[in-house]
Amino acid sequence: MRVLSKRRIVSAQPSMEADKTQAKIMALAKELGREIHLFPSSATPSNKSLSTLTSHSSESEDFYDFTNEDYYQVLKHRKEERFLKTRKIREAEEAERRSKITKAVIRVRFPNNYTLEVKFHSSETVQSLMNLLMKVVALPDLPFYIYTTPPKKQVKEMSKDFYSLGFAPGAIVYFSYDLPNVDPSITYI
Numbered sequence: 001m002r003v004l005s006k007r008r009i010v011s012a013q014p015s016m017e018a019d020k021t022q023a024k025i026m027a028l029a030k031e032l033g034r035e036i037h038l039f040p041s042s043a044t045p046s047n048k049s050l051s052t053l054t055s056h057s058s059e060s061e062d063f064y065d066f067t068n069e070d071y072y073q074v075l076k077h078r079k080e081e082r083f084l085k086t087r088k089i090r091e092a093e094e095a096e097r098r099s100k101i102t103k104a105v106i107r108v109r110f111p112n113n114y115t116l117e118v119k120f121h122s123s124e125t126v127q128s129l130m131n132l133l134m135k136v137v138a139l140p141d142l143p144f145y146i147y148t149t150p151p152k153k154q155v156k157e158m159s160k161d162f163y164s165l166g167f168a169p170g171a172i173v174y175f176s177y178d179l180p181n182v183d184p185s186i187t188y189i
Helices: 002-032 047-056 068-082 087-100 126-136
Strands: 036-040 103-109 114-121 144-148 170-177
Touching: 002 036, 002 126, 103 126, 114 126, 126 144
Parallel strands: 103 170
Antiparallel strands: 036 114, 103 114, 144 170
């Protein structure tokens, strides 16, 4: 009986830590007025879910045949691309695309398999994400950085907005402490 009760206590501690972390995130979301979610990250789908994905996505052979409708769609695209556009027209089209994308959903993946999802306006800067991370991480005094992959590229342009960096409508960035030897038992959130 004692062993059983000890197991319950040991298994309850991580969930208590997760509950504390979740409460901290919810309080921060209310304080900042943002949509913030924290969830465990799954790096790869299980074999069962992968097999169900492949079984549903199989198409018949005639699906890949080039039809008359496909040909006319290609011709229509070519006609639209034939004309050269002035800088003014290209800038107007870019402004129209930019006005349609108003949100940027940024997911920050931590080394301890947690993912923090935050919604920003696409015109906000990366510095606003860094300020939020300073409030979320367990050790904000340690230097840290965010990066994208592949290839691994550290995000250094803090004054650029999410749209300019290609982070809108969504992006996944990775968190890392800027230390030569990081202790694997370190707490991130």
